[in-house]
Amino acid sequence: MTWHVLGAGSLGCLWASRLQLAGHQVRLILRPSRLAQFSSAGSNILFTDLQQQQHRLALHAETACAGLPIQRLVLACKAYSAAEAITGIRHRLRPGSQIILLQNGIGCQQQVHELLPNHPVLVASTTEGAWLKEAFHCIHAGQGQTLLGRLRGQEPVPAWLGQLDRSGISCQWHPHIDSVLWRKLAINCLINPSTVIHGCRNGGLLQHLPLLQQLSAELEQLLLAAGHADAAANLFSAARHVITGTATNTSSMLQDVQHGRRTEISYITGFALQQSIALGTPHQQLLAVHQALQSRLAQLGLPTD
Ligand SMILES: NC(=O)C1=CN([C@@H]2O[C@H](COP(=O)(O)OP(=O)(O)OC[C@H]3O[C@@H](n4cnc5c(N)ncnc54)[C@H](OP(=O)(O)O)[C@@H]3O)[C@@H](O)[C@H]2O)C=CC1
Ligand SMILES: CC(C)(CO)C(=O)C(=O)O
Structure with a gap:
């Protein structure tokens, strides 16, 4: 076929x-x-x-x-x-x-x-x-x-x-591919926008772990509320593991920005934020990261959605 x-x-x-x-x-x-x-x-x-x-x-x-x-x-x-x-x-x-x-x-x-x-x-x-x-x-x-x-x-x-x-x-x-997607979504929310905001490779985020830990706590609550307890387990340490394992990589979102391409923000932090609001879970950090990313994209003349 x-x-x-x-x-x-x-x-x-x-x-x-x-x-x-x-x-x-x-x-x-x-x-x-x-x-x-x-x-x-x-x-x-x-x-x-x-x-x-x-x-x-x-x-x-x-x-x-x-x-x-x-x-x-x-x-x-x-x-x-x-x-x-x-x-x-x-x-x-x-x-x-x-x-x-x-x-x-x-x-x-x-x-x-x-x-x-x-x-x-x-x-x-x-x-x-x-x-x-x-x-x-x-x-x-x-x-x-x-x-x-x-x-x-x-x-x-x-x-x-x-x-x-x-x-x-x-x-x-x-x-349970939906749980796999949610886990990857959470990891991407933790890594991709911050690499754009700070203009760094994945390993540069090791300088920003306390903020990522707060964001991770919010994302864990979101995953639990969305019914994906498996995806929530040890999220922060998993993200840290990915950061160290891909320290020299440029995240896909930063690559898009560097090439002047539209990012997938609406399907990453945009989706997570929308779900968090709908499910009533805390989202102060998520909102801050999403808005900081939008500001950076706007500064660069790129679509903010
Ligand atoms: N690249 C990677 O290593 C990875 C990518 N992904 C995911 O995979 C997806 C694809 O990524 P990637 O391949 O990197 O993206 P690219 O931007 O490299 O490629 C997307 C392609 O889709 C084409 N396209 C869009 N709309 C149409 C259409 N209506 N008809 C025909 N072609 C169309 C575009 O064509 P045109 O140029 O003409 O617009 C473009 O060539 C993304 O969601 C990404 O996040 C996931 C993991 C790894
Ligand atoms: C895991 C990570 C962050 C690796 O760079 C990725 O999936 C991406 O860049 O989109």
Whole structure:
């Protein structure tokens, strides 16, 4: 069965390259302007793997309008593009077509569910790392792991999970993917905005641990109130572990800011704050961090949502 991958950004190129290298049929879905750029550059992805080996892969690409019905779609756009991307492609979906969401943060998964109430929507949480050296040149920066599950419905564990593993996409089924998303959300709330506010790599946050500890206490209460006690356990020490383990990394949000790109703030601190208000949990620190991040984005002339 063909894998359709929407978006040839970092993760889209990473998934498409590895699937194609493993012998699967892959089709990219690009916006018209990207498709023109892709075609004039020879319809290739250059993929640098973890061993620094380069692979030049000829891929089929098309726009959302054209093409055959889609049976399996990997949505590899940013969280803020997900709803619009699904709206543009849903005429090509058929009953039973599967959608796999790769977005960070929370909120877009629910938007997609609402747009596609009768489709199997699978949600991934990944710690893989990839970036684009230039358009269509993807660098695989970190192996990481992908957990996959369903937020709603009774879809069985997909038989194609093994295809992903054999393609080098280390992927495991998780029965409570919502808790995994919430835990990652909390870690991202603790790390990403502060790296932008302080303009530092992840390790620079070791200078700001007392404030992070207060924020972590609020996030723990939010996770508990949202029914994710597992996700709340030892949150602060887990975040500190990630900070030290990724000390030299630039967070994805700071990378977006450095490249003048819109961030996923609304799906990270924005979502957490909205939920905290709805559930009546303390959110003084969360509000302060969210507002400080918005101020910094506004100063830089970037969208604050
Ligand atoms: N990169 C990474 O290492 C990781 C990323 N993630 C998450 O994965 C998601 C994707 O991230 P990443 O790959 O880095 O993002 P990128 O910005 O690199 O890529 C997103 C791509 O989606 C494309 N796109 C958006 N809307 C459409 C559309 N309607 N039709 C076709 N293409 C579209 C964009 O195309 P265009 O340029 O034409 O707008 C862009 O190329 C994010 O939520 C991110 O947080 C999670 C873990 C790791
Ligand atoms: C865990 C962390 C903070 C690593 O940089 C991340 O997920 C991100 O940058 O988005």
